[in-house]
Amino acid sequence: MKIIGEKINGTRKRIARAIAERDEAYIKDLATKQAEAGSNWLDVNAGTHPDKEPDDLIWLIENIQSVVDIPLCLDSANPTALNVAIQAVNETPMINSISGEPDRLEKILPIVAKYGCEVIALAMDDKKIPETTEKRLEIIDKVIAATRAAGVPDEKVYVDPLVLTIATANQSAVIAYETIRAVHEQYPDVHFTMGLSNISFGLPARKQINRAFLILAMQNGLDSAILDPLDKELMATIVTTNLLLGRDKHCLNYIRASRKGLFE
């Protein structure tokens, strides 16, 4: 299970403030903590106006890279910002994201292909998220036809089934699981990811929902997620679920996590 650390996201108030005040120490501390907690990528989302986004992304990237050496997941729908940001990264980043939207396929997919990036592919086209598994599959068919035509191998594609809150979409989790299984059957080499906390938006005790959602998603083939790696109970759940799914030879990761105090 690969972890994309979510915390450096300018739609969060504390990060918006750090960006506005150019608070380097705050960003460096969050980058360090997320890397130490076991992130495989750090999501970087400036969340600012398109005019400011390139400068803000560069500032974030330079500060993050001054303290950690894991790759970044550039979270932006703005091709101009992505083109600028990609010049600043030390390691080939993951791009978050493309979708069935023609504009994104036209302007972002060429960046992915040119630099050999991994890419998150959202199961949506215009602005609205399709309600059924069938419609999501149709969009993913179209997106994967495009990534293949651009020369991007399936194993660099991370399909995001797109998770709506279960507060207003009762079948949201079930649809996400069905989408993962159906895409996996059709495209065995693609990976999966999702913004985990979307599932619980608007409900109490969100961590409870997020954790149960994740366990079932892993059983259905989820192999990466955008989440808070500083949530120890969540990380403990991942290590334990990996063990139970037979993905932890000699229980080494589980025992190591226990020794490091993850279950305390």
Ligand code: THG
């Ligand atoms: N799919 C893809 N990318 C994504 C998402 C997705 N990127 C953004 C988002 N969704 C995932 N990232 C975050 C980052 C931070 C928070 C949630 C998702 C977060 N939220 C707090 C909460 O939920 O309680 C509130 C904000 C705050 O702390 O101020 O921290 O689905 N491909």
